[in-house]
Amino acid sequence: MxxxxxxxxxxxxxxxxxxxxxDPEEAVRTVFGELPDLPHLPELPERGAGADMVGRTAGMLVELPVEVRPSGWRVALRPGRDVQRARSFLSRDLDALEDESQGFEGPLKIQVAGVWTLAASVELRSGEKLLADSGAVADLAASHLEGVLAHVGEVRKRVPGAELLVQVDEPSLPAVLAGSVPTASGYGRLPVPDRVTVEARLRDLFGALSEAGAVPGAHCCAADAPLDLLRRSGAxxxxxxxxxxxxxxxxxxxxxxxxxxxxxxxxxxxxxxxxxxxxxxxxxxxxxxxxxxxxxxxxxxxxxxxxxxxxxxxxxxxxxxxxxxxxxxxxxxxxxxxxx
Structure with a gap:
């Protein structure tokens, strides 16, 4: 070897x-103090909607506004207070990161929710998951890619000495591949997308991150995490x-x-x-x-x-x-x- x-x-x-x-200032200070060799940008979901994993990344989407409904995040007609709140949370987190990382050089990990987890979590205006509509997933993937790359650029501007590792969180990917994501009614299951398409969406994101000078990674803590698929896709x-x-x-x-x-x-x-x-x-x-x-x-x-x-x-x-x-x-x- x-x-x-x-x-x-x-x-x-x-x-x-x-x-x-x-408190993002306290969280970033703690992370840099206790994880000096490989710190990460902390997420604080206790702050509520917009600070959760899905909402945080949904706020990065470009020209694809979302809002919070009782059932979760849903595509909206126009940006509203929910997106504004998510972006405000992230902006404050980045401010705290910039303040704490003055002079920092070395690997720094940031996290975003992946396309397939968003597709299995965010609803269309009809109430069904985005995953049900292949055209909507394609639009989501394009919006997500643009938003994530903008986020990477913003982090790099604020922490110029960082060697960025971008962790793409895909906890729902096994359910997507197994066809176990429920329909809006709860009585059925959404169809399994073509596996070639699943891999292509992942490869597009990982490849773009590599071209942007970041190290692409993935996280899935399910027992049936698709390790080979993630590796082939460029993680x-x-x-x-x-x-x-x-x-x-x-x-x-x-x-x-x-x-x-x-x-x-x-x-x-x-x-x-x-x-x-x-x-x-x-x-x-x-x-x-x-x-x-x-x-x-x-x-x-x-x-x-x-x-x-x-x-x-x-x-x-x-x-x-x-x-x-x-x-x-x-x-x-x-x-x-x-x-x-």
Whole structure:
């Protein structure tokens, strides 16, 4: 296996995205203090609609306004207060990031919801999900691509020393591929889109991010995360819940690592249950590495330790403990070859 270079330091650890609280200045300060080697732009969903994963990215869409209805986010005729609120939240987050990151140089992770998760979450004006209309999905993909690239440009302007890693969150992608996204009535399921189209939409986004000088990544903490699809589409890092990776995924993980794809391994519970011996949290990663047969020396370079999912619903004490457990787990992976 040829020597691989990864855009993060050895024994890195980071957060998935969301954190508890409502104060962006405090959240950014905490992230940069506790995740110095690979900080991320925190998301604060406790602030309400527009700060949630879908609403945050929906506010980035270009010429595709949305609004909040009792059933969730829906396409609107014109931009209203809901989009304005989402954009205001993001603007304040970016202000906090700019203030805290003065002089920062190194990898910085930002997160956006992916096209397929938005298509499975945002409704057409009829009340059905966007996923039901292939033309609407195409419009969404174009709007999303333009908005995400504008966001990347804005972050780069505010943090010029950052090497950007863009994590595309696709928690709904397995449901889209399995045809299990419910219709508006709840009695049926929306058709599965053509898999070639699914991959093409992902490839367009990942390719554009690469051309913009960012490292494209993806995150999906479902047990049936489509790792091969994400790798083929151009993701250079994939975040998974490592506690759900069984032997059936070994070949996909091995192929990804062989192709230089980094693994963001979720090993620490995102709400409750941090192990008393934090280094033991990375046992699933050790077991995976042993099964796929890669050199122990590669482990702490290819793998970034994270919580299993976002910490937005965690209590502050748990969130701090989870990040500390990730730090100790990453250190344990670095020390693994020394114990061989």
């Amino acid at each position: 040829t020597e691989q270079r990864y855009p993060w330091p050895e024994a890195s650890y980071t957060g998935v995205g969301s954190v508890p609280g409502t 250079r890092a994939v975040g998974l819940d490592a506690t759900l990776i069984g032997p059936s995924l070994d070949d996909e993980v091995g192929t990804a690592i062989e192709n230089g794809v980094g693994l963001f391994a979720g090993v620490v519970a995102s709400a409750g249950g941090v192990l008393s011996a934090p280094a033991a949290n990375v046992d699933p990663v050790r077991e995976l590495w042993s099964r796929v047969g890669f050199a122990p020396e590669l482990l702490s370079r290819a793998v970034v330790v994270t919580p299993s999912c976002g910490l937005g619903r965690a209590q502050p004490d748990h969130a701090r403990a989870a990040i500390e457990a990730c730090r100790q787990g990453a250190r344990a992976l670095r020390e693994e070859p020394r114990r061989q």
